[in-house]
Amino acid sequence: xxxxxxxxxxxxxxxxxxxxxxxxxxxxxxxxxxxxxxxxxxxxxxxxxxxxxxxxxxxxxxxxxxxxxxxxxxxxxxxxxxxxxxxxxxxxxxxxxxxxxxxxxxxxxxxxxxxxxxxxxxxxxxxxxxxxxxxxxxxxxxxxxxxxxxxxxxxxxxxxxxxxxxxxxxxxxxxxxxxxxxxxxxxxxxxxxxxxxxxxxxxxxxxxxxxxxxxxxxxxxxxxxxxxxxxxxxxxxxxxxxxxxxxxxxxxxxxxxxxxxxxxxxxxxxxxxxxxxxxxxxxxxxxxxxxxxxxxxxxxxxxxxxxxxxxxxxxxxxxxxxxxxxxxxxx
Numbered sequence: 001x002x003x004x005x006x007x008x009x010x011x012x013x014x015x016x017x018x019x020x021x022x023x024x025x026x027x028x029x030x031x032x033x034x035x036x037x038x039x040x041x042x043x044x045x046x047x048x049x050x051x052x053x054x055x056x057x058x059x060x061x062x063x064x065x066x067x068x069x070x071x072x073x074x075x076x077x078x079x080x081x082x083x084x085x086x087x088x089x090x091x092x093x094x095x096x097x098x099x100x101x102x103x104x105x106x107x108x109x110x111x112x113x114x115x116x117x118x119x120x121x122x123x124x125x126x127x128x129x130x131x132x133x134x135x136x137x138x139x140x141x142x143x144x145x146x147x148x149x150x151x152x153x154x155x156x157x158x159x160x161x162x163x164x165x166x167x168x169x170x171x172x173x174x175x176x177x178x179x180x181x182x183x184x185x186x187x188x189x190x191x192x193x194x195x196x197x198x199x200x201x202x203x204x205x206x207x208x209x210x211x212x213x214x215x216x217x218x219x220x221x222x223x224x225x226x227x228x229x230x231x232x233x234x235x236x237x238x239x240x241x242x243x244x245x246x247x248x249x250x251x252x253x254x255x256x257x258x259x260x261x262x263x264x265x266x267x268x269x270x271x272x273x274x275x276x277x278x279x280x281x282x283x284x285x286x287x288x289x290x291x292x293x294x295x296x297x298x299x300x301x302x303x304x305x306x307x308x309x310x311x312x313x314x315x316x317x318x319x320x321x322x323x324x325x326x327x328x329x330x331x
Contacts, residue, residue: 137280
């Protein structure tokens with residue numbers, strides 16, 4: 001089978017919509033994928049790049065990278081890998097990912113990638129390992145079950161393995177919260193990043209206000225709270241944002257903290273007292289690195305998590321062990 005792989009062009013946008021519908025029906029949680037004009041505008045703005053695979057002029061697959069709300073605009077998420085059922089298990093997605101990370105993206109100045117490999121199967125996990133990515137966390141129950149109804153590939157919500165392929169030559173300070181000092185040091189081991197572990201402050205600063213960017217994905221029941229500044233009002237800010245998210249139907253709450261901030265340990269202690277537990281290490285998330293903590297307000301689909309490799313199993317075991325040590329999960 002001969003496959004042509006190239007960056008998306010303007011005329012391809014309607015065919016990209018057809019690709020999503022062929023695989024997900026109308027249930028993909030990000031509704032902009034059904035709008036050809038929005039698809040094209042995002043690429044022209046440099047926010048979303050798609051690489052497409054064609055077989056005999058038929059669009060059979062895609063991979064993509066996109067800015068997904070991280071504080072670091074140079075860090076792109078790799079995801080939305082899609083291949084038509086008739087063309088799976090033929091190396092299409094591997095070609096898309098490899099050509100993208102090795103050739104296309106570096107040619108336009110992109111060197112920092114991250115992604116979420118779904119856990120209802122291990123195919124993508126195996127793929128990113130072959131491509132040299134490092135797994136650093138697991139997002140519990142991130143994706144709604146409805147996204148997998150058409151293919152009948154999950155009986156519940158779907159978790160994801162968080163993985164990175166990043167280059168960052170700058171020496172940066174990392175403040176390890178006391179509760180995660182050993183665990184984060186372990187997660188850093190396979191990463192080729194110049195980092196200096198330092199001691200943070202024991203309390204939140206009184207002369208600073210908390211700032212947070214909130215993303216609510218009500219269709220997916222997920223809220224993401226990215227804290228960009230920490231202050232003594234952190235607990236009140238957290239509770240206020242939680243109430244807003246829960247009122248919109250969110251049952252998966254994620255908090256992102258900057259490991260470059262000396263007060264990160266104090267913020268992590270507050271979060272743990274409110275039922276948040278480890279999600280993972282996030283290299284280059286803020287330019288410097290980040291920490292993900294997560295809170296689940298429903299019974300999670302742990303039995304539906306399928307993992308590839310001993311390290312991923314160890315990450316999950318440590319996450320679940322941490323969940324058992326935190327405060328009550330009620331919002």
